[in-house]
Amino acid sequence: MNIRKQYEELEEKILSPMATLSKNSLGRQNYEEKCSIRTDFQRDRDRVIHSKAFRRLKHKTQVFIAPEGDHYRTRLTHTLEVSQIARTISRAIRLNEDLTEAIALGHDLGHTPFGHTGEKVLNDITSCGFKHNEQSLRVVDCIEGGGGLNLTYEVRDGILCHCGNLEAKTNEGKVVKLADKIAYINHDIDDAMRGGIITLDDLPKECLNVLGNTHSQRINSMIKSVIDYALKFGEIKLSGEVGEATWELREFMFKNVYIGSSAKKEEEKAVHCIKELFKYYMEKPEKMPTEFYERIRKWGVERVVCDYIAGMTDRYALSEYINLFVPLPWGKIY
Structure with missing residues (x-):
């Protein structure tokens, strides 16, 4: 019995036309025999989880450098929150959840020590430049295990295109890109409040009126907005008043937390x-x-x-x- 083929047949029956089917993957850089149990995207997810680069994320900065509190986010917990948000969206609109999860778990494998501070300094001092999304792709293509993980084209594309002006070729990759922003905006607010950098009263009132006053309410509002838009228009987008409130909240965080706050004193x-x-x-x-x-x-x-x-x-x-x-x-x- 070939369980993988059963999964592939099931995907055809239950997934949306917007989804990427495992059997239609453009494949790997180096040919491999397919697994009899797992689909190609399931194998990619497992390879990421079992990698050393993934394990190291637990000791890499998210926003706070070497925080003493046990409840501040690290790059690993950020990755897990991105994965959870992305999977929720993908499941609701019947995208390929395995592909979504593989991209989400691998998207920050190339991040430096000390978060974006480390990324910026490497970009400044190297002639080749440095961007963490490109390095994440390099990790899975070349570095991990001495020769890379040989992931599928769709996962590699999603990892590369999870930030900046790049746009993923798959809807699953587009979901991860939005989930990344939804995750860090909200958990960085939570951490900044825990660290005494901002209070709830500091957050823009007009944003809270749209998104909600609590951490869970704001995440829920953003997720529901993405799902509603996708089901109605067949496109992955965070728009309308929820989108406007989200991007305003993100701008607030850049001005008050990410740049020049006491969180950056080190x-x-x-x-x-x-x-x-x-x-x-x-x-x-x-x-x-x-x-x-x-x-x-x-x-x-x-x-x-x-x-x-x-x-x-x-x-x-x-x-x-x-x-x-x-x-x-x-x-x-x-």
């Missing part, structure tokens, strides 16, 4: 840490782990150093900085 130190590590490994690439050093012949020293640093967790980057640049006591003290 940024200069993080920038210094990344710059010094980059300079050190550019001068002494042999000090990188062997698996990275051996890639220099193929990709060049700058690209490999960038890969190595981008893959670090916050705490590993700090540990490396201390080991390399901070003098430690020697011998016994009497």
Whole structure:
């Protein structure tokens, strides 16, 4: 009995014409025999979950650098919230939930230590530039496991196009792009309020009147708006008064939390840490782990150093900085 084929037949029966069918995937970069149990998109999801890059997300910054509280989001919890929101939308409009989940779980695999601060400094100091979505694709194509995960075209496209002006080729990818924004706007409000940076009274009243006063109400309003629009017009979009309120709330967060708030007071130190590590490994690439050093012949020293640093967790980057640049006591003290 081929369970995969049964799933593929089931998809044809229950999924919307807007959905991407597993059997119609454009395939992988390198040919593989299909699994008898899982569809191609289910296999991709599992490969992401079992990757080292996915596990490292638990120690990477979302907004707050090295927060002491246990309840602040990390890049991993952000990823899980994006996945949950995206799956809810996809299920409601009968898209391919497995494809949606695979994209969502993989979308931030290439994020740097110290969040967007790390991304910006690597982009500034490297001649090749750096964008976390492009690095996420590079992780699944080249780095993870020494040769990449060999994911399907649709998952790779969704990972690359989850931010910026790029538009995914699939509706599932478009859902993840919106879910990413819905997730971070709302959980960053929650974290900023927990950290005493803003209060509920600081949030724009006109936005709350449309979206709701609580975390769950706001997320629910945004999700329902996306679902209603898709069912009515066959397009993935967050529009109308809910869309306007959402983008206004996002602008508020940039002005009051993401730029210049006390949440960013450690940024200069993080920038210094990344710059010094980059300079050190550019001068002494042999000090990188062997698996990275051996890639220099193929990709060049700058690209490999960038890969190595981008893959670090916050705490590993700090540990490396201390080991390399901070003098430690020697011998016994009497």
